[in-house]
Amino acid sequence: MMGRSDDSNGTVYHVRPGPQGSLLSIEDFSLWYGQAQALFDINMKVEKGLVTALIGPSGCGKSTLLRAINRMNDLIAGLSTGGNIYLDSLDIYGRDVDVIGLRKVMGMVFQKPNPFPMSIADNVSYPLRVDGIRDRRTLLETVEKALKGAALWDEVKDRLHENALGLSGGQQQRLCIARAIAGDPEVLLMDEPCSALDPVATSKIEDLIDELRGRYSIVIVTHNMQQAARVSDNTAFMYLGKLIEYGETSVIFTNPKVEKTMEYVTGRFG
Numbered sequence: 001m002m003g004r005s006d007d008s009n010g011t012v013y014h015v016r017p018g019p020q021g022s023l024l025s026i027e028d029f030s031l032w033y034g035q036a037q038a039l040f041d042i043n044m045k046v047e048k049g050l051v052t053a054l055i056g057p058s059g060c061g062k063s064t065l066l067r068a069i070n071r072m073n074d075l076i077a078g079l080s081t082g083g084n085i086y087l088d089s090l091d092i093y094g095r096d097v098d099v100i101g102l103r104k105v106m107g108m109v110f111q112k113p114n115p116f117p118m119s120i121a122d123n124v125s126y127p128l129r130v131d132g133i134r135d136r137r138t139l140l141e142t143v144e145k146a147l148k149g150a151a152l153w154d155e156v157k158d159r160l161h162e163n164a165l166g167l168s169g170g171q172q173q174r175l176c177i178a179r180a181i182a183g184d185p186e187v188l189l190m191d192e193p194c195s196a197l198d199p200v201a202t203s204k205i206e207d208l209i210d211e212l213r214g215r216y217s218i219v220i221v222t223h224n225m226q227q228a229a230r231v232s233d234n235t236a237f238m239y240l241g242k243l244i245e246y247g248e249t250s251v252i253f254t255n256p257k258v259e260k261t262m263e264y265v266t267g268r269f270g
């Protein structure tokens with residue numbers, strides 16, 4: 001079923017609605033790095049429990065938009081924003097928002113795996129320990145559940161107390177996903193999570209994203225169009241800081257409604 005078509009601000013919109021409605025609502029959102037505008041009036045809803053891919057050529061604003069969702073951009077000097085982003089009814093840019101709390105609800109996974117220089121178990125339990133949880137049993141249960149959730153348990157269950165930096169790159173990235181889900185977030189924001197991984201590790205992460213679908217709402221930035229086509233339900237195509245087309249992934253890749261999207265997905269520029 002197609003969602004609404006809305007080209008009032010130039011975006012052609014035909015998303016697949018999630019069975020549980022939308023979770024994030026980005027409304028007329030703009031962002032400036034100093035004088036330079038990087039995002040222009042973005043309007044999009046992220047459907048709950050679905051996987052949403054952000055695609056577009058280098059510099060089009062994908063990472064900027066992803067980081068705007070959990071206010072990771074906040075610390076950049078000279079940054080300003082306009083418009084709103086809502087998580088359910090919470091105004092993410094509202095004055096009284098607890099940004100630390102917000103980031104707990106939105107786990108983030110980066111391009112390069114960034115495990116902390118501590119044991120595998122301590123990495124995963126980190127978000128709980130930061131919250132002051134010390135009960136060993138609770139911590140161990142969470143570690144097991146999160147590692148199982150990240151499809152890493154079988155590979156590491158006998159060396160939970162070894163340093164995480166001894167894991168392979170692909171294992172480290174799954175560990176980072178385990179750490180992100182240990183805090184029980186609603187949203188997982190992934191910024192090119194496979195770009196530093198080999199094809200086998202990449203395919204494991206893609207399988208994992210598929211398994212996490214439904215439980216979490218996932219927003220993934222990717223340069224890899226095959227990956228966007230394989231893992232996502234909806235795809236947002238961005239160009240020069242604007243959201244050009246946002247729709248059901250199968251339509252975006254086979255029969256997009258906008259010529260620019262067609263040119264990009266068929267590799268005519270990028």
Ligand SMILES: Nc1ncnc2c1ncn2[C@@H]1O[C@H](COP(=O)(O)OP(=O)(O)OP(=O)(O)O)[C@@H](O)[C@H]1O
Nearest residue numbers: 033038056057058059060061062063064065076223
């Ligand atoms: N910290 C920053 N300070 C100033 N300008 C920035 C900063 N980060 C990004 N930009 C600019 O904002 C624009 C969008 O960058 P962004 O990294 O969001 O694009 P992207 O689509 O994620 O690119 P890529 O695919 O290459 O990672 C670019 O013009 C970039 O130079």
